[in-house]
Amino acid sequence: MSDSLREILDVGVFWEYRAILLQGLGINFLVFFGATALALSLGLGAALLRVSRFRPLRALGTLHVEIFRNAPDYVMIVWVHFVLPLLIGTLLHTRLELNPFASGVIALGLVYSGYFAETFRAGIEAVPSGHVEAARSLGMGEQLVLWRIVLPQVVRRMLPESINVFISLFKATTIVSLIAVPDLMYRVSMITQQEMRPLPLYTGAALVYFAIVLVAGTALRAFAERWRAKVI
Amino acid sequence: MHEDKPTSDVPMIRVVDVHKRFGDLEVLKGVSFDVHRGNVLSMIGASGSGKSTLLRCINYLEVPSAGDVLIDGESLCYRGNASGDRRPRSPSEVNRIRRELGIVFQQFNLWPHMTVMGNIVEAPIRVRGMSRGEAEVLAETCLARVRLLEKAKEYPARLSGGQQQRVAIARALAMQPKVMLFDEATSSLDPELTDEVLAVMRDLAHDGTTMIVVTHEMSFARDVSDRVMFLHNGLVEEDGPPEQVFGAPRSERLRQFISKHV
Numbered sequence: 001m002s003d004s005l006r007e008i009l010d011v012g013v014f015w016e017y018r019a020i021l022l023q024g025l026g027i028n029f030l031v032f033f034g035a036t037a038l039a040l041s042l043g044l045g046a047a048l049l050r051v052s053r054f055r056p057l058r059a060l061g062t063l064h065v066e067i068f069r070n071a072p073d074y075v076m077i078v079w080v081h082f083v084l085p086l087l088i089g090t091l092l093h094t095r096l097e098l099n100p101f102a103s104g105v106i107a108l109g110l111v112y113s114g115y116f117a118e119t120f121r122a123g124i125e126a127v128p129s130g131h132v133e134a135a136r137s138l139g140m141g142e143q144l145v146l147w148r149i150v151l152p153q154v155v156r157r158m159l160p161e162s163i164n165v166f167i168s169l170f171k172a173t174t175i176v177s178l179i180a181v182p183d184l185m186y187r188v189s190m191i192t193q194q195e196m197r198p199l200p201l202y203t204g205a206a207l208v209y210f211a212i213v214l215v216a217g218t219a220l221r222a223f224a225e226r227w228r229a230k231v232i
Numbered sequence: 233m234h235e236d237k238p239t240s241d242v243p244m245i246r247v248v249d250v251h252k253r254f255g256d257l258e259v260l261k262g263v264s265f266d267v268h269r270g271n272v273l274s275m276i277g278a279s280g281s282g283k284s285t286l287l288r289c290i291n292y293l294e295v296p297s298a299g300d301v302l303i304d305g306e307s308l309c310y311r312g313n314a315s316g317d318r319r320p321r322s323p324s325e326v327n328r329i330r331r332e333l334g335i336v337f338q339q340f341n342l343w344p345h346m347t348v349m350g351n352i353v354e355a356p357i358r359v360r361g362m363s364r365g366e367a368e369v370l371a372e373t374c375l376a377r378v379r380l381l382e383k384a385k386e387y388p389a390r391l392s393g394g395q396q397q398r399v400a401i402a403r404a405l406a407m408q409p410k411v412m413l414f415d416e417a418t419s420s421l422d423p424e425l426t427d428e429v430l431a432v433m434r435d436l437a438h439d440g441t442t443m444i445v446v447t448h449e450m451s452f453a454r455d456v457s458d459r460v461m462f463l464h465n466g467l468v469e470e471d472g473p474p475e476q477v478f479g480a481p482r483s484e485r486l487r488q489f490i491s492k493h494v
Contacts (some may be wrong), residue, residue: 028493044248128339128341130337130339130341131336131341132345133293133341133405134335134337134341134343134400135343135354135355136293136330137291137330137333137334137335137404138331138334138354138355138359138403138404138407139327139328139330139331139355139359139407140327140354140355140359141323141324141327142323143345144358144359148354148358149343152345153343153344153345157347211477227441
């Protein structure tokens with residue numbers, strides 16, 4: 001191997017900056033957990049609308065799913081960061097600004113709520129109506145039936161297939177770097193500009209993301225299958 | 233307060249001219265009857281005769297299109313006030329009244345994410361407000377009645393159909409209902425598993441449980457019930473003590489039905 005190639009591939013420079021890069025990775029995780037929390041709550045809300053008895057509510061749920069599931073992640077991030085504050089600010093006659101981190105969390109939360117809504121809805125519809133009737137006949141009200149009988153089964157059923165959505169969401173956290181959220185990817189770009197060694201730095205970043213997704217995905221799948229097997 | 237009255241005065245269940253229609257289809261065309269405390273009523277009839285719908289109307293899983301159901305003298309469908317106005321019950325009132333009725337379904341409907349014990353204590357804790365300890369003691373007595381005490385920690389998926397149905401009976405019993413309703417409780421079981429469920433139902437009847445049983449098991453209807461009701465096309469076609477219904481059927485339809493099923 002030629003010296004120049006070895007120099008290009010030497011990931012030592014990535015290791016040198018490990019403390020700063022690790023902080024960046026922490027930001028990726030924060031964005032991931034924030035967006036996940038938002039996506040799950042909004043997704044559940046939209047799914048409940050979609051299985052409602054009332055047609056206008058069902059339409060509202062469908063609208064939510066179609067808008068957000070069909071919006072590209074990056075477009076949504078830019079829109080939430082630059083357009084949304086302007087829109088709200090104009091309506092309220094104030095100046096509004098979102099910090100990039102909040103924009104990233106909100107945008108990804110919205111997009112992925114569309115995916116989770118569909119998973120939740122499929123899960124809710126898969127719970128046999130007899131289970132609900134049994135609960136109602138024992139005097140359980142709507143809320144109890146939802147939280148004690150329906151949702152626990154939905155979560156167990158949807159976990160295996162939602163792992164892919166979690167993975168996509170985690171990978172999508174890297175594009176928050178484009179609105180200057182200082183995540184791993186953002187820091188790698190900054191360091192690259194200083195060191196002029198893009199190859200080892202970007203390769204290092206790719207390997208880190210790859211390893212995390214592989215390990216977490218495999219562990220989650222094994223856990224989800226075991227958990228589900230006990231129930232169904 | 234009810235205990236002071238002579239118990240035979242107020243029927244445990246009074247069904248008053250219940251109609252049920254689904255769109256253009258009238259499934260129940262005006263059915264009335266009483267069930268007294270400690271009695272067992274069996275409802276028989278061809279599929280489509282309306283017997284399951286009737287049972288589901290009795291605990292409001294289907295809302296009657298007209299008529300009313302009185303449980304121990306209390307209207308399930310309407311709330312009257314001093315001036316005599318009748319208003320439909322709110323969902324929470326319906327929930328309060330219907331928990332006096334235990335129902336056992338053809339498909340068992342155990343909750344798969346909870347153990348046998350979890351299935352049984354759920355409603356006593358969440359609906360009756362019992363402590364977990366109290367509810368578990370109660371659940372154990374209910375499980376003993378269906379002879380499944382040793383399965384308390386299992387998940388439903390690990391049980392046979394007959395065992396699942398017995399757990400479903402225990403779950404209904406744990407709410408200490410005034411009446412037990414059985415909706416073809418053995419129809420989805422293999423023949424060799426129906427006996428264990430029927431045996432539990434016989435025990436309950438012997439213990440003086442008030443029961444309404446929709447069934448295809450003619451021997452159960454004949455041996456265990458105080459009264460047998462034959463439904464046809466949404467109406468009570470014939471009704472009487474089992475000896476009469478099976479021994480001396482008056483209508484031609486009932487005669488045909490019995491010759492096919494006995």
